[in-house]
Amino acid sequence: MKEQRNGLLLVVSGPAGVGKGTLDKALMERNNRIKMSVSATTRAPRPGEVEGVHYFFKTEEEFKAMVDQGEFLEYMHVFGSNYYGTPRSFVEQHLANGYDVILEIDVQGAMKVKQAFPDAVLIFITAPSMSEIKSRLIGRGTESMEQVEKRFATAFEEVKMIPRYDYVIVNDVVDKAVHHMEAILEAERCRVSRSSDLIESFMEIGR
């Protein structure tokens, strides 16, 4: 039996404004064996953004070479301009070192990751209701009503994908939602489907 077990890949999605970032941050503050996945992008760094912390910044040529070499768990091309992708090696190294890795990503990306990495645990974060999602979008006050309507329509397309996820967490009270995420991590480590080493060791000794 391996001494150290691999970490879990946690894929986190959910509509804008439901507090995914807050939950991820709180989860990491309470657990030092969790890392956030860092995306690669071809867009230029914004002031304050640090290479390898916020993004891995790549030229389009570099990015395309990585695509050709299968170095992404998933990638997408936004608005005919910038590329964004999830470097496979970054995730796999942390998992092999026993860290759990959080990958915050949209529903399309999540589906691609699940295909490339069937062991991933997919969590959908949502507000208690669609009307609450709308209030939160309006409450942010950073967007026009037109933009809010557009984001709300997107949110509705996203919640339709919940059945493709493993877990759904209603982010009503942050502490409770973070506790749910911790429980999911702990429970998933006990899943029989992840315990083939353990089961094998029983079979050998029992003979």
Add this chain to the structure above:
Amino acid sequence: MKEQRNGLLLVVSGPAGVGKGTLDKALMERNNRIKMSVSATTRAPRPGEVEGVHYFFKTEEEFKAMVDQGEFLEYMHVFGSNYYGTPRSFVEQHLANGYDVILEIDVQGAMKVKQAFPDAVLIFITAPSMSEIKSRLIGRGTESMEQVEKRFATAFEEVKMIPRYDYVIVNDVVDKAVHHMEAILEAERCRVSRSSDLIESFMEIGR
């Protein structure tokens, strides 16, 4: 959406001596929304055993009538003498009232319950290794070496069934194992497959 959600049925199995009873008891002491399932039996009450607490005591005639009326989630006939069974109504009433119900049962019974009740969560409790299982059987000091060997052979047949369970918990430190059980309960409540009410409510409001 329903105000109160149904409880979860937790089916707990594992070799003799691994501490299932200790874990169940600790879990119930820490959570007042958990009930133990009470079996029905045709055997005579032993001193101190209370009807409805330790068992529901039935005549063979009563028991067989319950079988005919489909009142058992599972039942078995032991050594050509006594019947044991899990009354369905007791379990279902508690679940409907929002209690989680623990059903401690052998591997054959667990498979029957899963068939009758596909929503059940199956947890296998084990010691860290087969040799540890043997030490614990010997350590109990209540059985002859012949009986220990027989129980050990049974234990090996039982661990072979782990792949049919949802979760496996190694009971090394009781507090840790109980925490795993609590995490499993909390995580299972977040499972998308148990959240059809929530998902439906999103679909309606989003229209």
